[in-house]
Amino acid sequence: MSASTHQTETLARFAPSAARRRRDTLARRIVMAGTILALIPLVLILYYLVHKGIGAWSPSFFTSDPTGNTFFGGSKIGGVKSAILGTIEMVALAAAISIPIGIGVAVWLVEYGRDSWFAHTVRFFIDVMTGVPSIVFGLFVYIVLIVGTGSSYAGYKGSIALALLMLPIVTRSAEVVLLLVPNGLRESALALGAPRWRVIGRVVLPTALPGMLTGMLLAVARAAGETAPLLFTAAAANATTLNLRAFMNSLPVQIYNDITKPTDAVVERAWGAALTLVLMILILNMVARLLARRNRLA
Amino acid sequence: MTLPPDPGSKVAEMDPEGRPEVHRSEAPPAAGPADAPAGNARQRITGETAPIPEPQPEAGPAAAPAVQLEGLRAYYGDSMQLKGIDLEFRANEVTAIIGPSGCGKSTLIRCINRMHEEIPGARAEGRVLLEGADVYDPSVDVVAVRRAIGMVFQKPNPFPTMSVFDNVAAGLRLTARRRENLNGKVEEALRGAGLWDEVSDRLGQPGIGLSGGQQQRLCIARSLAVNPEVILMDEPCSALDPIATLKIEELIDELKQRVTIVIVTHNMQQAARVADRTAFMLSGELVEVGPTETIFTKPSDPRTEEYVTGKFG
Numbered sequence: 343m344s345a346s347t348h349q350t351e352t353l354a355r356f357a358p359s360a361a362r363r364r365r366d367t368l369a370r371r372i373v374m375a376g377t378i379l380a381l382i383p384l385v386l387i388l389y390y391l392v393h394k395g396i397g398a399w400s401p402s403f404f405t406s407d408p409t410g411n412t413f414f415g416g417s418k419i420g421g422v423k424s425a426i427l428g429t430i431e432m433v434a435l436a437a438a439i440s441i442p443i444g445i446g447v448a449v450w451l452v453e454y455g456r457d458s459w460f461a462h463t464v465r466f467f468i469d470v471m472t473g474v475p476s477i478v479f480g481l482f483v484y485i486v487l488i489v490g491t492g493s494s495y496a497g498y499k500g501s502i503a504l505a506l507l508m509l510p511i512v513t514r515s516a517e518v519v520l521l522l523v524p525n526g527l528r529e530s531a532l533a534l535g536a537p538r539w540r541v542i543g544r545v546v547l548p549t550a551l552p553g554m555l556t557g558m559l560l561a562v563a564r565a566a567g568e569t570a571p572l573l574f575t576a577a578a579a580n581a582t583t584l585n586l587r588a589f590m591n592s593l594p595v596q597i598y599n600d601i602t603k604p605t606d607a608v609v610e611r612a613w614g615a616a617l618t619l620v621l622m623i624l625i626l627n628m629v630a631r632l633l634a635r636r637n638r639l640a
Numbered sequence: 641m642t643l644p645p646d647p648g649s650k651v652a653e654m655d656p657e658g659r660p661e662v663h664r665s666e667a668p669p670a671a672g673p674a675d676a677p678a679g680n681a682r683q684r685i686t687g688e689t690a691p692i693p694e695p696q697p698e699a700g701p702a703a704a705p706a707v708q709l710e711g712l713r714a715y716y717g718d719s720m721q722l723k724g725i726d727l728e729f730r731a732n733e734v735t736a737i738i739g740p741s742g743c744g745k746s747t748l749i750r751c752i753n754r755m756h757e758e759i760p761g762a763r764a765e766g767r768v769l770l771e772g773a774d775v776y777d778p779s780v781d782v783v784a785v786r787r788a789i790g791m792v793f794q795k796p797n798p799f800p801t802m803s804v805f806d807n808v809a810a811g812l813r814l815t816a817r818r819r820e821n822l823n824g825k826v827e828e829a830l831r832g833a834g835l836w837d838e839v840s841d842r843l844g845q846p847g848i849g850l851s852g853g854q855q856q857r858l859c860i861a862r863s864l865a866v867n868p869e870v871i872l873m874d875e876p877c878s879a880l881d882p883i884a885t886l887k888i889e890e891l892i893d894e895l896k897q898r899v900t901i902v903i904v905t906h907n908m909q910q911a912a913r914v915a916d917r918t919a920f921m922l923s924g925e926l927v928e929v930g931p932t933e934t935i936f937t938k939p940s941d942p943r944t945e946e947y948v949t950g951k952f953g
């Protein structure tokens with residue numbers, strides 16, 4: 343018997359059986375099919391967005407406010423400038439409220455609260471908050487800040503509703519990332535004789551920053567796409583305003599109002615606004631990723 | 641009275657008298673002259689009477705202090721991990737702590753700079769005297785203790801977001817020390833850790849881009865930058881290759897001119913190479929402490945002999 347025959351026989355011992363091979367192939371195909379199935383709606387959504395929305399785009403779409411006249415076609419209906427700026431303003435304010443608070447809560451939970459009963463209670467309520475439907479936040483702000491104070495709709499009230507919605511997302515994601523920071527880093531900074539707050543500020547938070555950025559983005563993207571909390575807090579408006587105490591337009595509310603109108607041009611404007619919203623979030627996402635990459639050394 | 645440090649001496653040079661120190665009553669005195677705590681005397685004097693003239697080592701500005709543990713007990717929750725340790729770490733000496741896994745070596749040194757209490761549910765009792773002052777005294781600021789007693793950990797852990805320079809400067813920045821001459825202090829610390837020549841041209845690059853051995857020396861430089869009087873090392877070479885280990889060991893030998901060093905090690909050869917004195921621990925108790933040579937050649941306790949000859953552990 344030659345050496346090569348011997349080798350073949352030895353290798354045959356390790357060869358998978360025919361049944362094993364079939365099961366392997368089957369399992370691979372099932373997993374692959376699931377992946378494709380999940381991709382179908384995603385691709386279709388993007389396709390329809392571009393297909394239906396791109397037609398509405400024109401320079402005046404971005405530079406003019408809606409006229410409020412929804413019964414005539416063409417350029418008389420106006421663009422979505424006030425909605426784009428309103429969304430940016432309200433989401434920025436909501437982020438400015440919820441991100442510092444959320445990270446503060448996460449730092450407390452990870453660095454101080456740890457396993458105390460109060461920390462567990464806080465975590466429980468954050469989880470509950472994550473599951474609260476967004477319209478409930480809108481209702482809450484409506485009851486407290488509009489009915490409660492007897493005042494009217496305002497952009498900042500919309501921001502507060504959005505901030506409430508973002509808070510649990512920011513907190514939970516920041517907590518997960520802070521837990522990933524190796525304990526050895528905290529210990530070696532503490533062992534240098536650094537006070538705890540400085541260890542957190544100089545070592546723990548910078549290390550966790552790229553990961554926390556992802557969570558913040560998720561929250562911003564979520565808030566930017568919400569209609570329900572804004573409907574009866576910021577309401578809708580036609581004119582662009584930088585005054586957060588005034589009625590304020592936003593892309594989701596604009597879409598909501600436009601899509602129900604009978605005029606084709608107005609419905610098309612809704613599609614255009616939806617495409618704009620998705621693109622804004624995409625750009626924000628890429629910018630944040632670039633920033634995170636530059637911050638992470640090595 | 642021959643007292644270290646002798647700047648010219650090499651590490652394995654033993655106290656010629658080979659004084660063993662027996663701390664636990666059940667351990668019989670070893671061979672050699674009876675207990676003569678000359679080293680203790682010097683330290684006890686330092687705070688209380690006129691300073692005795694002592695040879696100033698060239699490398700350091702002043703002699704480092706001694707550390708004394710008195711009845712040190714450490715707990716994790718309800719379980720007692722250290723069962724009353726009395727031990728002295730002499731000034732400007734390297735003391736190695738050896739013993740099998742889980743015997744409390746790491747817990748012991750973490751009690752010295754009060755890092756032990758950072759673990760939830762952990763606490764310590766007893767006294768840890770740094771130059772006569774109890775670091776567990778209620779009036780003591782734990783942050784100040786850790787500035788005086790530096791620590792190097794098992795795994796090299798440079799701050800990942802910081803450059804080589806910033807890692808060393810971190811000690812100064814994190815503790816809000818005076819910032820003037822930061823460059824000079826960083827260079828001095830890097831030179832002190834024997835790393836300057838290797839990294840002087842890439843101070844701006846990330847600290848975690850260095851090799852494992854360089855990272856560990858970077859961590860040593862980081863603790864040196866805040867000018868500690870004592871450095872605790874928790875198995876500093878266990879993640880390193882033999883060449884990197886050798887460099888750290890040479891460094892330890894140089895550093896003891898400036899600081900008092902306590903090193904926990906699993907590696908008995910390492911203890912024999914670097915330590916002036918060695919302490920053997922077992923199940924949270926100190927079995928024996930004495931000059932390294934005595935511990936390894938004629939230990940007084942049979943358990944020590946069994947461990948150092950490799951019968952268990």
